[in-house]
Amino acid sequence: MQTPLHLQPDYTAYRGYYQIKLPLEMEPVIPADDPVRLLSAFVEEMDLSELYDTYDRVRKNQATPRQMLKIMIYASMNRLFSSRDIETACKRDINFMYLLEGMPAPDHSTIARFISLHLSACSKPILTNVTSILHDLGEISGKTLFIDGTKIESCANKYTFVWKKSVTKHQARLFEKIISFIEECETLYGIKVVYGGKATLHTMKRLRKKLYKIREEEQITFVYGNGHRKSQLQKSIETLEGYIRKLKEYTKHLHICGKRNSYSKTDPDATFMHLKEDAMRNGQLKPAYNLQHGVDAQYITWLDLSSHPTDVLTLVPFIKDMEGYLPFQYKEIVADAGYESEEAYVFLEQNGQVSYLKPQNYEISKTRKYRQDISRRENMKYDSETDEYICSNGRKLKQIYDRHNKNRNGYVSTVTIYECENCQGCPYKDKCIHGNNCKTPMEERNKRLNVSKVMKEKREETMERITTEYGTQLRMNRSIQVEGSFAVIKEDMNFRRYLYRGKENVLAQSVLLAIAYNINKLHFKIQGGRTSQFLTELKAS
Secondary structure (H helix, E strand, O other), X not given: OOOOOOOOOOHHHHHOOOOOOOOOOOOOOXXXXXXXXXXHHHHHOOOOHHHHHOOOOOOOOOOOHHHHHHHHHHHHHOOOOOHHHHHHHHHHOHHHHHHHOOOOOOOHHHHHHHHHHHHHHOHHHHHHHHHHHHHHOOOOOOOEEEEEEEEEEOOOOOOOEEEHHHHHHHHHHHHHHHHHHHHHHHHHHOOOOOOOOOOOHHHHHHXXXXXXXXXXXXXXXXXXXXXXXXXXXXXXXXXXXXXXXHHHHHHHHHHHHOOOOEEEOOOOOOEEEEOOOOOOOOOOEEEEEXXXXXXXXXXXXXXXXXXXXXXXXXXXXXXXXXXXXXXXXXXXXXXXXXXXXXXXHHHHHHOOOEEEEOOOOOOHHHOHHHHOOOOOHHHOEEEOOOOEEEOOOOOEEEEEEEEEEEOOOOOEEXXXXXXXXXXXXXXXXXXXXXXXXXXXXXXXXXXXXXXXXXXXXXXXXXXXXXXXXXXXXXXXXXXXXXXXXXXXXXXXXXXXXXXOOOHHHHHHHHHHHHHHHHHHHHHHHHHHOOOOOOOOOOOOO
């Protein structure tokens, strides 16, 4: 007879005559080729001593740090990123129960704290461990690294922006108000504060101290509320306190910005950038991180986060950071045109690495319009003996001076300026000299060229390398491997926005995604019989 239905909190009374059936263990239920088994075996081989060091003590009858790492990676493999969704999966999914090994399911707070307090403190050493294991298994070459970047939106309010240019402008206006205010105070109270016509925060604090001293000497009482008239000294002190607060606020904004142009108040590590996901179609800037991937044999072997909205300044810091962790050095660096710079060329050469950086003018240089443009340096004759360029009209452009440019990373490049002796009466002048915003009239202007000789030499050497059969194969594999990693993470894994704030937490979540991607890739390679394959071969034309 079935148990009658009663409203009670213990639902096990409704089971009736339900008979528990074998098997009671989860081991036989999970297929032999399920990736959860590969994940468990892979994490067991990892050295997690740094992760364990982030704990004061590991409690009994709770999931261990190794088990927590397993379920977090497996959750990313199955497109589960919310801590509450992971908690639900640990209670219902048999594969998560298999990874927990009989331990109770952690709650969502424990899962969130695992990322923010523990994994964020050792995310890069854990990724280093994963890469080392793949290298020992022979799954990555350790020779060729493909680099590319993508922007992923931050978990921050898109309207809490702070623009460095705007803060600098308002700060300059505030200083003008402060100078006139201090001059007014010096006249009213017969004091001397400013020397040299400049005011700083220290100057304002010194003025405040003198005003309060006047208040004590004259025993002036400050009043507030309706029906009271404030004294001139009280008005001056309140104005000064407001200026000091505002100046501290502007100073704080500029300090947080650093070398960046903007940041978000709800996530100060995020920088406002243009994203491809533009729902409003108005080019709105959003707080985001520039995620850089280094891929070898279709595995993400290294990653880093950058605050630069473009990739040109990210290559050198990325390689330096990677070589500080990995036990081996890549000899060939392959990247897209967005990474090309003189700094990158020089650094790779000094670091003993071969660059396969696609020149920024590679695609446009194939067009007829580019080859027929007489204003470009590439279409002029060059005399190496006299160091002169010869234009289409046969006139010489001679070196006049050198200019030194310094980028945000501190690299100084030398640019040589060439100028034509006389462009008067040249029939090609309108086609050769561009720029309508120049203050000098067109009749008085001469053709100029800005040439970095180091950049020119390195670009020619790289151009020869990337146009060989091997260089073409590397460029093809770059588009397949590293761009493929972003396609899988953004489209297949449906990850388009970080769930945590702060660079360390965002980096930890990026590392989880990378490890999940690597385990899935290893699983498919094993099942497809494609292990130890590093490069995709070129098709015979």
